[in-house]
Amino acid sequence: MKLSKTLIVAAxxxxxxxxxxxxxxxxxxxxxxxxxxxxxxxxxxxxxxxKAEELGMDYVEYTSENSPAKxxxxxxxxxxxxxxxxxxxxxxSTSTPPFLNYLEQQGIPxxxxxxxxxxxxxxxxxxxxxxxxxxxxxxxTYTCELAKERGGNQVGMLSLPQDRENAQKYLAGAREAFExxxxxxxxxxxxxxxxxxxxxxxxNDLLTANPDIKAIYGMYxxxxxxxxxxxxxxxxxxxxxxxxxxxxxTTIQLMKDGAIQGIFFQEAVGQGIDATEQVWKALKGxxxxxxxxxxxxxxxxxxxxxxxxKAVVARVFPQN
Amino acid sequence: MNTEAQSIxxxxxxxxxxxGTYRTEIAIAIAIVVLMLGVGAFIPAALSxxxxxxxxxxxxxxxxMSLGVLLVVLTGxxxxxxxxxxxxxxxxxxxxxxxxxxxxxxxxxxxxxxxIFGSINGLLVTAVGxxxxxxxxxxxxxxxxxxxxxxxxxxxGIGAPDFWLLNSGQLIPGIANYVLFCVAFAALLELALxxxxxxxxxxxxxxxxxxxHLLGVPVKRTRFSAxxxxxxxxxxxGLLTVSYILNAESTAGASLMLxxxxxxxxxxASLFGGTGSAIGAVLGAxxxxxxxxxxxxxxxxxxxxxxxxxxxxxxxxxxxxxxHK
Numbered sequence: 071m072k073l074s075k076t077l078i079v080a081a082x083x084x085x086x087x088x089x090x091x092x093x094x095x096x097x098x099x100x101x102x103x104x105x106x107x108x109x110x111x112x113x114x115x116x117x118x119x120x121k122a123e124e125l126g127m128d129y130v131e132y133t134s135e136n137s138p139a140k141x142x143x144x145x146x147x148x149x150x151x152x153x154x155x156x157x158x159x160x161x162x163s164t165s166t167p168p169f170l171n172y173l174e175q176q177g178i179p180x181x182x183x184x185x186x187x188x189x190x191x192x193x194x195x196x197x198x199x200x201x202x203x204x205x206x207x208x209x210x211t212y213t214c215e216l217a218k219e220r221g222g223n224q225v226g227m228l229s230l231p232q233d234r235e236n237a238q239k240y241l242a243g244a245r246e247a248f249e250x251x252x253x254x255x256x257x258x259x260x261x262x263x264x265x266x267x268x269x270x271x272x273x274n275d276l277l278t279a280n281p282d283i284k285a286i287y288g289m290y291x292x293x294x295x296x297x298x299x300x301x302x303x304x305x306x307x308x309x310x311x312x313x314x315x316x317x318x319x320t321t322i323q324l325m326k327d328g329a330i331q332g333i334f335f336q337e338a339v340g341q342g343i344d345a346t347e348q349v350w351k352a353l354k355g356x357x358x359x360x361x362x363x364x365x366x367x368x369x370x371x372x373x374x375x376x377x378x379x380k381a382v383v384a385r386v387f388p389q390n
Numbered sequence: 391m392n393t394e395a396q397s398i399x400x401x402x403x404x405x406x407x408x409x410g411t412y413r414t415e416i417a418i419a420i421a422i423v424v425l426m427l428g429v430g431a432f433i434p435a436a437l438s439x440x441x442x443x444x445x446x447x448x449x450x451x452x453x454x455m456s457l458g459v460l461l462v463v464l465t466g467x468x469x470x471x472x473x474x475x476x477x478x479x480x481x482x483x484x485x486x487x488x489x490x491x492x493x494x495x496x497x498x499x500x501x502x503x504x505x506i507f508g509s510i511n512g513l514l515v516t517a518v519g520x521x522x523x524x525x526x527x528x529x530x531x532x533x534x535x536x537x538x539x540x541x542x543x544x545x546x547g548i549g550a551p552d553f554w555l556l557n558s559g560q561l562i563p564g565i566a567n568y569v570l571f572c573v574a575f576a577a578l579l580e581l582a583l584x585x586x587x588x589x590x591x592x593x594x595x596x597x598x599x600x601x602x603h604l605l606g607v608p609v610k611r612t613r614f615s616a617x618x619x620x621x622x623x624x625x626x627x628g629l630l631t632v633s634y635i636l637n638a639e640s641t642a643g644a645s646l647m648l649x650x651x652x653x654x655x656x657x658x659a660s661l662f663g664g665t666g667s668a669i670g671a672v673l674g675a676x677x678x679x680x681x682x683x684x685x686x687x688x689x690x691x692x693x694x695x696x697x698x699x700x701x702x703x704x705x706x707x708x709x710x711x712x713x714h715k
Contacts, residue, residue: 107641112543257689263645266545266635274444275686278435292639299635320547320637 097353098128099346100148102141102158104185106133108264109291109318109387110338111159114183116388117342118157125350127154138165145169149176155349157342159184163235170194179352181345184338185236186361194360196348198341201363202236206243208368209313209334213244213287214253216311216331222284226276227258228269228293240289240315256280261290269296277304288314294321298329315366317386325371334366340385414658417709418673421702422680429684436687447634449679450557450568451476451627455646456653456671457575458623461616463654464583464592466599466663467515467522469617471507472624472650474533476643479503479628481537484546484638493550497629504618504625507533511621512614522617530647537640548636557633568630572672575623580668592616596663649678652699656706677702 101118103111115131122129130153134141138161148156149172156178160166166187173180179195186197217225225248230237241258248255257280259272269292277283277300288294294314298321301307307329314321317335324330344362351358369379383389430437455472462469483500487493507529514525557568582589591612594602603609624643632638657674659666678699685695 106543107538109544259686259689262695263641265639265642265644266637267631267639267642270635271444271448271682272686274448275683278438278441278444279433279687279689281435295637296635318545320545323547 096126096128097154097350098130098152099155099157099349100130100132100144100151100153101183101342102132102134102144102148102156104134104141104159104161105136110184110316110336113338113387114159114342114345117339117344117385118183118346119342120339121343121346121350125346127346127350134161136161138162141165142169142172145172149173149178153178155179155181155353157181157183157345157349160187163188166194167191179349181348181352183341183345192360195352195358196345196360196362198345198348198362198364200236200336200341200366202239203243204363205315205334205366206240206245207247208243208366209240209287209315209332210244210247210253211251212332212368213285213311213313214248214251216313217253217283217285218251220284220309220311222282223253224256224280224282225253225285225287226256226280226283227287227289228272228276228297229258229260229289230264231260231262232258237289244287253285255287256283261293264290264292266292266295266299269293270299271296273297273300277306277310283310285311285313288312290314291316291318291321294330294333295324298324301329317369317383319387322374322383325369325374328371330371332368332370334368335382335386336366337364337382337385339387340364343385412667412669414706414709415667415670415673418656418658418670418677418706421705422673422677425677425680425684429680429687433687436684441683441687445676445679445683446569446572447566448683449676450572451631452646452649452653452675452679453572453672454575454627454630455624455650456657456675457579457668458620459650460654460657460659460666460668460671461579461592462522462620463651463659463661464596464663464666465613465616466596467613467616468526468651468661469511469620469624470523470526470647471511471529471533472620473643473645473647474530474537475504475507475621475624476628476631476646477537477640478507478533478540479625480632480638480642481540481546481640483629483632484548485540487549487553488546493553493556496550497553497556500629500632501622501625503533504621504623508618508621509614512617515617516610516614534644541638541640543640545637545639548632548638553633554636555633557630568634571626571630576668576672583668588612593664596665598664649699650675652703653678656703658706674706677706 099122101115106112119129132144134144141161170193174193181195182197186199187194213225217223257276259276261268273296286297288297294312297312301310312330313332314330315334317333321330321333348358367382373379459469479500482503483496486499487496511525511529514520515522559567561567591607594607595609595612599609653674654671656677657670681698682695
């Protein structure tokens with residue numbers, strides 16, 4: 071009787087200890103988004119969550135509402151909550167040094183997704199970003215090609231705000247491509263609100279001031295949608311080429327309709343997946359890659375229904 | 391000869407009367423013309439018919455929203471919720487359309503957003519007695535948040551094939567609907583404010599609510615109707631924009647609230663209430679749009695638009711102040 075009691079207690083203790091060990095082994099990852107008011111960061115979040123589920127990690131999400139102070143608060147809250155790893159889309163590259171210093175002290179691996187840390191910093195696990203400069207060159211080359219096919223060499227650009235490092239890299243690459251291919255970048259208009267409505271107004275103004283433009287370089291998704299709307303209104307669909315970076319269901323449909331000729335897809339979901347994989351490896355003590363600059367693949371109208379394009383799109387936005 | 395003299399006399403009487411009533415508005419109209427000519431000197435296409443159409447299209451939502459905000463400002467209040475109501479209207483309309491409902495019920499649901507938020511604003515200001523700034527700050531936050539919640543933050547395309555007609559169709563042949571709506575709303579509001587008793591109540595409430603009450607003006611009802619009208623106009627502006635770009639975005643109205651208030655102030659309205667006109671609000675909205683258009687056409691960094699708009703407001707306020715001395 072005494073023996074059986076001892077065995078039962080031992081069994082219970084073993085079960086409890088085992089469950090505690092399992093609970094301790096189950097890791098968690100926090101995703102800190104700069105804001106969740108634009109689709110892109112929601113898609114990165116989807117990638118982080120998807121990979122976390124696949125790896126058996128718990129997932130928690132914070133938004134910094136574009137405030138570096140809130141971003142820092144989120145890091146402290148995540149640490150207090152006991153997360154094991156962090157994936158972040160920072161508010162800006164320059165906001166990252168204190169954030170990284172704090173998390174380094176806490177021994178928490180950090181991976182960046184979408185926007186990288188301030189250049190020169192090394193105290194992070196991985197930075198999974200788009201290769202904006204190379205994409206700028208590729209998109210610039212393709213945009214110039216479209217302009218020439220349409221009998222001109224003038225191109226216009228609807229740009230992200232040029233105070234962003236990624237926008238500067240896109241522009242540097244595009245300028246290089248235009249110069250190398252004999253195209254003239256006649257005007258750049260920078261967005262403030264990242265809305266389609268603003269892009270419509272700017273595309274209209276771009277074409278009014280520069281009627282000889284033969285192709286438009288859209289540096290962000292809404293720019294492509296806005297430019298396409300303007301061409302449709304002016305009866306110029308196909309007569310002026312449009313290329314766009316990022317990609318979304320809206321711009322894919324516009325490409326199928328013939329209003330947009332090429333999309334350079336930024337793999338938002340893929341960045342979330344890869345960043346989560348990197349912090350997971352760090353937690354396991356495996357080798358990580360500190361700089362993962364993902365190429366933004368071009369998909370053109372004639373190949374949008376191919377298997378290759380579908381694989382690309384699956385890493386851009388959630389498919390359900 | 392006698393008849394001629396009488397008609398000249400009448401003209402002389404009417405002339406100064408119009409000049410006196412619309413002094414600020416005429417000054418703004420002249421400023422807009424000067425601005426456009428100035429931009430046209432650099433970019434001749436700025437004075438083309440196509441660019442005028444661009445400006446009108448870009449200005450239409452702001453014009454309509456400004457007319458609503460004007461009524462609130464006339465009563466001495468403020469409406470900070472219009473941008474969020476604008477966004478939420480678009481999202482609700484697109485969402486309901488995605489469920490297979492047609493354009494009319496979806497648009498009606500969108501306008502329902504304006505009706506609900508306007509009523510909440512009006513009730514909290516009049517029945518509860520909360521400050522308009524606080525009330526509309528709350529509804530600004532709530533409506534802005536709901537604009538994300540209803541579709542989980544995703545922008546939505548418009549499915550109904552006939553919805554574009556609301557903005558770009560022609561109820562009167564030769565005149566696009568967005569122009570017609572702007573002109574009709576502005577004319578009706580100006581007429582009501584100048585010529586109708588209930589229109590004058592808004593000025594009376596804004597000038598002195600106590601005095602208006604003693605004179606028998608239904609102060610609370612007047613204020614309530616101003617907030618409802620303001621939200622409905624914001625909703626309608628949202629519908630018009632969605633109809634134009636056939637896409638609804640959660641942040642679409644984010645910048646419009648301040649622009650609408652700026653348009654009303656540029657147009658000669660006082661934030662203390664009691665002064666302003668529908669024509670002034672229209673011209674204020676046009677001026678902001680012309681500035682944005684000009685800055686883009688000339689190729690000035692768009693970040694300067696805020697500074698230029700701020701200076702325009704300052705000039706307008708100074709003109710108004712000195713012209714009344």
